[in-house]
Amino acid sequence: MSAPLRLVAAMSGGVDSAVAAARAVDAGHDVTGVHLALSRNPRSYRSGARGCCSIEDSSDARRAADVLGIPFWVWDMSEEFADEVVDDFVAEYAAGRTPNPCLRCNEKIKFAAVLDRALALGFDGVVTGHYAQLREGPDGLELHRAVDAGKDQSYVLGVLTAEQLAHSHFPLGGSVKTDVRAEAERRGLQVAHKPDSHDICFVADGDNAGWLADKLGRRPGTIVDEDGTVLREHDGAYAFTIGQRRGLRLGVPADDGKPRFVLDIEPVSGTVTVGPREHLAVGALRAVRPLWCGEPPADELDCTVQLRAHGSEHRARVRPVDGPVDGAVADAVEVDLLDPAEGIAPGQAVVVYDGTRVVGSATITTTESARADRAGTR
Amino acid sequence: MNDAPDRVYLDHAATTPMLAEARDVLTEQLGRTGNASSLHASGRAARRTVEESREIIAEHLGARPSEIVFCSGGTEANNLAIKGLVWSQRSADPRRTRVVFSSIEHHALLDPVTWLAAHEGARIDTTPVDRQGRIDLDALRESVDRDPTDVGVVTTMWANNEMGTVQPIDDVVAIAHRHGLPVHSDAVQAAGYLPLDFAGSGLDAMTLTAHKLGGPVGIGALVLRREVEPTPLLHGGGQERDVRSGTVGVALIAAFAKAVEVNAARRRETGERLEALRARLVEGIAARIPDAVVNGDPESGDDHRLPNIAHVTFPGCEGDAMLMLLDAQGVEVSTGSACAAGVPQPSHVLLAMGFDDRAARGSLRLSLGHTSTDADVDRLLEVLPAVHERARAASLVRSR
Numbered sequence: 001m002s003a004p005l006r007l008v009a010a011m012s013g014g015v016d017s018a019v020a021a022a023r024a025v026d027a028g029h030d031v032t033g034v035h036l037a038l039s040r041n042p043r044s045y046r047s048g049a050r051g052c053c054s055i056e057d058s059s060d061a062r063r064a065a066d067v068l069g070i071p072f073w074v075w076d077m078s079e080e081f082a083d084e085v086v087d088d089f090v091a092e093y094a095a096g097r098t099p100n101p102c103l104r105c106n107e108k109i110k111f112a113a114v115l116d117r118a119l120a121l122g123f124d125g126v127v128t129g130h131y132a133q134l135r136e137g138p139d140g141l142e143l144h145r146a147v148d149a150g151k152d153q154s155y156v157l158g159v160l161t162a163e164q165l166a167h168s169h170f171p172l173g174g175s176v177k178t179d180v181r182a183e184a185e186r187r188g189l190q191v192a193h194k195p196d197s198h199d200i201c202f203v204a205d206g207d208n209a210g211w212l213a214d215k216l217g218r219r220p221g222t223i224v225d226e227d228g229t230v231l232r233e234h235d236g237a238y239a240f241t242i243g244q245r246r247g248l249r250l251g252v253p254a255d256d257g258k259p260r261f262v263l264d265i266e267p268v269s270g271t272v273t274v275g276p277r278e279h280l281a282v283g284a285l286r287a288v289r290p291l292w293c294g295e296p297p298a299d300e301l302d303c304t305v306q307l308r309a310h311g312s313e314h315r316a317r318v319r320p321v322d323g324p325v326d327g328a329v330a331d332a333v334e335v336d337l338l339d340p341a342e343g344i345a346p347g348q349a350v351v352v353y354d355g356t357r358v359v360g361s362a363t364i365t366t367t368e369s370a371r372a373d374r375a376g377t378r
Numbered sequence: 379m380n381d382a383p384d385r386v387y388l389d390h391a392a393t394t395p396m397l398a399e400a401r402d403v404l405t406e407q408l409g410r411t412g413n414a415s416s417l418h419a420s421g422r423a424a425r426r427t428v429e430e431s432r433e434i435i436a437e438h439l440g441a442r443p444s445e446i447v448f449c450s451g452g453t454e455a456n457n458l459a460i461k462g463l464v465w466s467q468r469s470a471d472p473r474r475t476r477v478v479f480s481s482i483e484h485h486a487l488l489d490p491v492t493w494l495a496a497h498e499g500a501r502i503d504t505t506p507v508d509r510q511g512r513i514d515l516d517a518l519r520e521s522v523d524r525d526p527t528d529v530g531v532v533t534t535m536w537a538n539n540e541m542g543t544v545q546p547i548d549d550v551v552a553i554a555h556r557h558g559l560p561v562h563s564d565a566v567q568a569a570g571y572l573p574l575d576f577a578g579s580g581l582d583a584m585t586l587t588a589h590k591l592g593g594p595v596g597i598g599a600l601v602l603r604r605e606v607e608p609t610p611l612l613h614g615g616g617q618e619r620d621v622r623s624g625t626v627g628v629a630l631i632a633a634f635a636k637a638v639e640v641n642a643a644r645r646r647e648t649g650e651r652l653e654a655l656r657a658r659l660v661e662g663i664a665a666r667i668p669d670a671v672v673n674g675d676p677e678s679g680d681d682h683r684l685p686n687i688a689h690v691t692f693p694g695c696e697g698d699a700m701l702m703l704l705d706a707q708g709v710e711v712s713t714g715s716a717c718a719a720g721v722p723q724p725s726h727v728l729l730a731m732g733f734d735d736r737a738a739r740g741s742l743r744l745s746l747g748h749t750s751t752d753a754d755v756d757r758l759l760e761v762l763p764a765v766h767e768r769a770r771a772a773s774l775v776r777s778r
Contacts, residue, residue, distance in 0.1 A: 032706070073702050076722065120772040121699060
């Protein structure tokens with residue numbers, strides 16, 4: 001950061017965004033704190049690991065802004081959030097896919113609706129407490145993994161365009177979380193010891209299935225094994241995620257006595273297929289709407305990919321191909337996983353890395369088993 | 379006076395800077411010891427200060443000293459008036475639980491009313507207002523006459539805090555008193571800018587707070603006719619006619635009285651000055667932003683609107699964005715709307731006046747006060763066009 005900028009610091013009420021705002025102030029920028037009101041019916045207090053959206057979080061953000069001596073405002077983004085994130089989340093589950101709402105929120109709210117509003121109001125960009133690094137590279141701005149591998153959030157930022165990144169500031173990317181907490185304490189920020197958020201912010205108490213059941217109602221279907229034998233009925237396929245083991249309540253153990261996992265979800269019939277862990281392994285996948293940081297790769301790319309937030313890295317080969325929708329040119333990618341991955345669900349993002357650098361991202365539509373005897377496409 | 383001299387403060391309806399005289403009295407009194415309920419010399423001295431202050435306030439409000447019940451401010455006075463009167467009326471006659479009130483009351487009135495409805499089974503009747511924000515007297519009459527025997531209290535604010543529109547209190551009192559019903563008025567916003575005559579108004583109870591007229595925050599009064607006995611909210615030492623227990627704040631009360639006294643002496647002159655300043659402000663806005671609309675009663679005068687408030691709608695703009703941008707330019711205003719759950723909500727006052735949600739969100743309240751100057755208005759007019767343009771752009775981003 002060089003010349004002073006007018007920046008909006010998105011302040012959730014957590015320690016990370018507070019320290020990020022503080023660092024932007026220290027860097028000489030003219031910073032305005034903004035808390036995003038995302039819920040139409042905010043709860044008064046935090047419960048469990050919900051990270052934002054309560055009035056207490058808003059007050060924590062305000063208090064941090066006061067300590068930093070910066071203006072503070074609440075921006076009501078609840079309508080945009082409901083339309084772009086919550087409704088999408090429900091629709092994706094209804095379609096048998098597994099969405100990542102945090103990624104969606106970054107793509108559509110924080111670095112879109114909020115950024116657009118900030119720019120229109122005369123600000124130069126947005127500061128957040130995300131753990132990721134922006135570096136000037138030979139071909140422009142590059143998004144890199146954070147120094148703190150455990151906190152790295154480049155995956156959920158992998159969907160941002162070059163234009164969005166150009167207006168973004170991630171002051172925490174070079175730090176480890178323990179240092180950020182210590183810094184918060186040193187700065188007299190009350191949120192220094194506030195617990196990290198984990199769950200989806202709009203799902204109270206982290207009860208995803210219960211929350212979806214409220215939204216989608218009863219949609220009965222069956223759980224079957226790979227031979228098609230019905231194991232039990234269920235009230236909604238949306239309550240299941242590929243790779244899920246817990247909560248299947250199958251009663252009868254498998255013939256081999258091994259635990260069974262959700263292998264496939266067929267949304268129209270509501271059929272949930274379960275099988276042994278080995279059958280979860282995915283060897284290849286296809287994804288659409290690729291977004292490249294810079295020029296799209298001309299042909300096959302040797303790289304690594306990450307397939308979910310906080311997931312591990314897999315060596316892979318990525319090929320741009322013509323898309324499934326009216327064959328649009330290079331509108332999709334095929335990914336061969338050299339290290340098979342488990343629990344990969346359509347709807348999730350594949351983020352492509354070259355070392356620490358994010359090369360691009362795309363949305364997974366189909367996966368292929370890594371096993372020769374299960375070569376079929378799901 | 380203002381501890382941020384580089385700021386332009388146009389939010390006097392939220393709170394106005396303390397008058398220097400009141401501040402001097404406050405700081406001087408804070409150096410003294412003595413509980414006004416104590417019998418020794420220090421207590422007697424404190425009591426004397428309290429009672430002299432009570433007399434001064436009563437004199438300027440056309441009330442008797444015994445009618446001044448000190449409390450913490452407007453919210454408490456309104457709660458005491460509404461809950462207290464409904465409770466006392468109800469114990470005399472169990473049917474008398476209905477509250478008749480205007481649709482543009484401040485939350486400090488509105489919320490105790492809705493609380494009574496939600497928790498105590500009170501029936502509540504909102505009386506509509508016209509496009510200028512003035513109560514519909516025919517509707518009020520109809521509401522009261524429909525069944526006067528179940529009414530606990532009738533209440534209408536003296537002047538609206540967002541619009542400045544002055545309400546026809548005499549008529550409201552007449553409608554209620556035909557049936558012998560108690561009438562309360564929240565005069566928080568009117569006091570300081572209008573001559574108030576409690577006895578002449580016929581009101582049974584009237585809410586005041588010091589900080590809107592140049593006194594300190596934390597002190598106010600419910601002016602209460604001697605025959606009227608609301609059930610107390612607070613029970614304890616029996617201070618303030620046994621209606622409001624709690625050790626009285628001698629220093630705050632003395633400063634309150636000083637503010638009332640100084641304010642009364644200057645009210646006419648200040649009012650005329652602010653009316654002229656407001657005219658400049660409104661004309662200046664119209665010249666720069668032709669589609670801006672000034673709301674409320676266009677006519678000036680004690681029966682029409684307060685001299686210090688200009689409420690303006692900027693079509694296609696969000697008031698919140700303008701507030702933020704003006705603040706960044708050192709100009710402090712209000713949208714006049716309340717925050718519900720941390721999120722700004724469209725003002726219930728504007729909605730009651732028939733504005734749609736969008737217009738209600740696109741409005742600002744600019745309120746002048748005793749420290750306001752031509753330079754303040756100049757500064758606002760200087761920065762407003764660019765602020766307006768940016769806020770409109772932000773609004774377009776949002777609606778696309």
